[in-house]
Amino acid sequence: METAxxxxxxxxxxxxxxxxxxxxxxxxxxxxCDINHNWRQHKKEGRPYTxxxxxxxxxxxxxxxxxxxxxxASKAYTLxxxxxxxxxxxxxxxxxxxxxxxxxxxxxxSAGSARSSRRRCRARDVQRYxxxxxxxxxxxxxxxxxxxxxxxxxxxERYVGREEWHRRIFDAAEVFGARYVIPNFVAGVEMAKPFxxxxxxxxxxxxxxxxxxxxxxxxTPRFTTWCPEPTTPLGRDNPDGAPLExxxxxxxxxxxxxxxxxxKPPPGYGVAGAGNAVFSGQLLHGRAPGRGGGAGMTSRxxxxxxxxxxxxxxxxxxxRLAQGVRARWHQPDRATYMVMRIINYTNVCxxxxxxxxxxxxxxxxxxxxxxxxDVFAKIDELVGVRRRPRRLQRRLQPAAAARLLxxxxxxxxxxxxxxxxxxxxDDRRVRLPRRPRGPELRRRCRAPPRRRRPLGDRRRQxxxxxxxxxPARQVEVHGRRLLRGAARDRRERDxxxxxxxxxxRRDAGGAPRAPAARRAISRxxxxxxxxxxxxxxxxxxxxxxxxxxxxxxxxxxxxxxGSSSTTSRTSARPF
Amino acid sequence: xxxxxxxxxxxxxxxxxxDEVTQKAGATIxxxxxxxxxxxxxxxxxxxxxxxERPAALAS
Numbered sequence: 001m002e003t004a005x006x007x008x009x010x011x012x013x014x015x016x017x018x019x020x021x022x023x024x025x026x027x028x029x030x031x032x033c034d035i036n037h038n039w040r041q042h043k044k045e046g047r048p049y050t051x052x053x054x055x056x057x058x059x060x061x062x063x064x065x066x067x068x069x070x071x072x073a074s075k076a077y078t079l080x081x082x083x084x085x086x087x088x089x090x091x092x093x094x095x096x097x098x099x100x101x102x103x104x105x106x107x108x109x110s111a112g113s114a115r116s117s118r119r120r121c122r123a124r125d126v127q128r129y130x131x132x133x134x135x136x137x138x139x140x141x142x143x144x145x146x147x148x149x150x151x152x153x154x155x156x157e158r159y160v161g162r163e164e165w166h167r168r169i170f171d172a173a174e175v176f177g178a179r180y181v182i183p184n185f186v187a188g189v190e191m192a193k194p195f196x197x198x199x200x201x202x203x204x205x206x207x208x209x210x211x212x213x214x215x216x217x218x219x220t221p222r223f224t225t226w227c228p229e230p231t232t233p234l235g236r237d238n239p240d241g242a243p244l245e246x247x248x249x250x251x252x253x254x255x256x257x258x259x260x261x262x263x264k265p266p267p268g269y270g271v272a273g274a275g276n277a278v279f280s281g282q283l284l285h286g287r288a289p290g291r292g293g294g295a296g297m298t299s300r301x302x303x304x305x306x307x308x309x310x311x312x313x314x315x316x317x318x319x320r321l322a323q324g325v326r327a328r329w330h331q332p333d334r335a336t337y338m339v340m341r342i343i344n345y346t347n348v349c350x351x352x353x354x355x356x357x358x359x360x361x362x363x364x365x366x367x368x369x370x371x372x373x374d375v376f377a378k379i380d381e382l383v384g385v386r387r388r389p390r391r392l393q394r395r396l397q398p399a400a401a402a403r404l405l406x407x408x409x410x411x412x413x414x415x416x417x418x419x420x421x422x423x424x425x426d427d428r429r430v431r432l433p434r435r436p437r438g439p440e441l442r443r444r445c446r447a448p449p450r451r452r453r454p455l456g457d458r459r460r461q462x463x464x465x466x467x468x469x470x471p472a473r474q475v476e477v478h479g480r481r482l483l484r485g486a487a488r489d490r491r492e493r494d495x496x497x498x499x500x501x502x503x504x505r506r507d508a509g510g511a512p513r514a515p516a517a518r519r520a521i522s523r524x525x526x527x528x529x530x531x532x533x534x535x536x537x538x539x540x541x542x543x544x545x546x547x548x549x550x551x552x553x554x555x556x557x558x559x560x561x562g563s564s565s566t567t568s569r570t571s572a573r574p575f
Numbered sequence: 576x577x578x579x580x581x582x583x584x585x586x587x588x589x590x591x592x593x594d595e596v597t598q599k600a601g602a603t604i605x606x607x608x609x610x611x612x613x614x615x616x617x618x619x620x621x622x623x624x625x626x627x628e629r630p631a632a633l634a635s
Contacts, residue, residue, distance in 0.1 A: 334620065338590065340589050342591060
């Protein structure tokens with residue numbers, strides 16, 4: 001079953017700049033969200049998938065939209081991604097998203113409508129979002145019901161809590177203005193088994209209560225339709241999602257509640273309801289509606305008109321209407337074509353698409369990989385037939401295999417020059433690794449010169465693990481468990497009120513005790529009275545006193561500190 | 576039947592000479608390119624070869 005979005009509101013650009021969420025693991029991830037599952041899958045397959053999307057990619061996307069969107073259809077773009085409970089690139093959440101927003105400002109006209117979503121912050125963090133130029137804020141509350149919130153979004157419940165989450169939404173409204181705070185909920189997930197409501201009536205009643213709660217205070221939530229992702233716990237248990245009746249009644253409830261409180265659709269969004277869907281696929285071959293053919297954009301057909309066409313229209317009428325739509329963007333009497341050859345340099349693929357009869361899994365019989373000579377022969381053959389080939393079909397292989405396969409092609413293509421243009425002829429750029437791997441390839445291929453890169457460059461930004469909080473490392477000193485290194489620094493930082501969940505303190509409290517280092521020495525430590533007698537003396541004095549006491553208890557002889565004797569060195573460092 | 580897509584609003588088409596994936600799924604590929612191009616011409620279309628290149632907006 002395909003679950004189509006109930007509503008496509010307006011023209012929105014979503015830029016996922018952080019492709020993983022620090023609510024990580026089974027006890028923290030939202031049950032409907034597959035952002036971390038995606039990341040894990042990509043990493044498992046060895047694909048070059050990064051948690052932090054390079055800002056350059058974001059800028060590129062915005063630049064393309066800016067150039068093509070002559071109709072000025074894009075009214076806002078949304079910076080979104082996973083929640084940040086600690087830091088990414090050493091930046092707290094507001095600073096991370098704010099920095100992306102700041103860099104993207106120059107690339108888009110719609111900069112004034114930038115948004116940020118995902119996580120609820122305290123008022124002063126919200127103010128920082130505002131200071132970065134973000135004008136709309138999406139603190140997603142996911143599901144209204146209290147019990148379901150704790151079950152479906154355990155990370156948010158654990159770190160912040162539902163009531164605090166809601167309270168901070170109102171705090172954000174004071175900073176941004178109620179109209180510009182648009183909390184999102186996941187429509188239909190409240191019916192997910194095994195925890196969800198049994199009936200549509202119960203689900204609608206609960207969700208309407210949430211809508212009423214926020215809308216009565218001038219805040220207009222929005223919703224995204226729950227599309228069960230097969231890799232998520234709720235998606236596995238509920239492949240069909242919520243019933244159609246739920247979605248229809250939700251639209252009615254949403255519209256009625258908004259009218260009850262005199263609210264208009266939130267900024268950047270259209271009117272909710274059947275027939276009001278607006279899709280942004282208006283740009284064809286670089287032409288926007290209203291250009292080409294001189295025909296302006298007309299409204300989409302309604303449900304009744306579509307039904308009438310489906311049931312009653314003749315072929316001739318359908319042709320006439322289709323040609324009319326075609327003429328909006330293209331010259332009516334012009335058709336274009338392209339001679340092409342899809343070169344499958346291998347049939348080995350790991351994607352396992354249901355419809356594909358072509359792929360062979362790694363290590364299965366029947367797999368092949370074409371040699372460079374074979375690939376270039378196919379290209380030359382096509383050039384001999386007509387024009388240029390269009391596409392080099394890349395399948396999904398483990399990253400190492402893809403590197404080995406594609407690298408020589410690229411280097412060879414550069415050398416031959418003509419195939420180089422061919423390979424890049426397609427609009428879709430094939431991203432290739434910069435250096436060949438393995439001695440054989442290095443001998444055969446000419447590696448491009450290495451460039452010196454400044455700190456903070458793109459390669460560093462592509463480190464996929466930076467976004468994840470590392471485990472708290474512990475050491476035991478005199479029976480006390482202490483965090484050390486980065487974990488200690490993080491704890492100290494989180495002790496201020498910017499810490500939403502006290503995660504590190506909790507982890508440190510619940511973690512098993514680290515084994516004592518240098519156990520043999522710890523058994524022969526001076527007596528507790530000896531150590532405590534050091535009082536407020538200096539560290540050196542305490543060490544000397546402890547060393548003397550230890551030597552006395554073990555009968556060791558006094559030697560010079562610089563001796564190579566093991567006993568001597570140990571005695572000088574009793575801890 | 577070959578002209579159906581053009582009649583119903585399509586404006587651009589590919590003439591593949593090889594596509595192993597669809598061929599393995601049972602499709603046959605006609606290599607008579609001029610014969611194929613004669614069909615839209617007979618329907619009154621001005622047929623142009625579309626070069627594979629980046630859109631002008633991106634090339635600048």
